[in-house]
Amino acid sequence: MLIDKLNLKLVNIECMPASTKLNAIIDLKTDIGDLLPYLATEIRGCTYFHGANELNYMKRGHIIAIRPRQITVTALQDEVEAQQMCEELKKMINGVHERRDSITPTLRKQARIDPLTVYRELPQTNCGECGETTCMAFAARVASREMVASHCGSLLLGEYANNRERLWGMLEQAEYDVE
Numbered sequence: 001m002l003i004d005k006l007n008l009k010l011v012n013i014e015c016m017p018a019s020t021k022l023n024a025i026i027d028l029k030t031d032i033g034d035l036l037p038y039l040a041t042e043i044r045g046c047t048y049f050h051g052a053n054e055l056n057y058m059k060r061g062h063i064i065a066i067r068p069r070q071i072t073v074t075a076l077q078d079e080v081e082a083q084q085m086c087e088e089l090k091k092m093i094n095g096v097h098e099r100r101d102s103i104t105p106t107l108r109k110q111a112r113i114d115p116l117t118v119y120r121e122l123p124q125t126n127c128g129e130c131g132e133t134t135c136m137a138f139a140a141r142v143a144s145r146e147m148v149a150s151h152c153g154s155l156l157l158g159e160y161a162n163n164r165e166r167l168w169g170m171l172e173q174a175e176y177d178v179e
Ligand code: SF4
Pocket: 122, 123, 124, 125, 126, 127, 128, 129, 130, 131, 132, 133, 134, 135, 138, 139, 151, 152, 153, 154, 155
């Protein structure tokens, strides 16, 4: 087991004094820096810049940042939710550590495109043909690599050729699958 006990501290969100949500700062006794490239491979849709010692991703509306000695989690309801998140993170990190010999580490830049950047190039008609109720929801799923952009059939029409070209270019540069 790589990590056992986690040192959890809850703090108020400084930039939103009226918010009742809390951020968690979780200090790690063990340095997990060497595991970050393996976590980057395993955590779908994460942003990771190899060498920068930080990995970020979204889960259930929380932004999670993992660094060698510290993890931060945003927008938690209370201590109960924070403890659950700690247990989840511990299990996930220890699981990746145990399986690391069978995981190909990510040793290059892996960027996440902002959902709004994807949204700007979509038809924005909310037609629902992709299976999502709104274009914004589709954009979020594309940004997190859960769906490919070509699932928007409207985008394949001639009138959106320029949008498609721009979006495909951005996605390919960030090493997303487009089809
Ligand atoms: S198919 Fe395209 S235009 Fe229609 S809702 Fe999905 S993303 Fe929007």
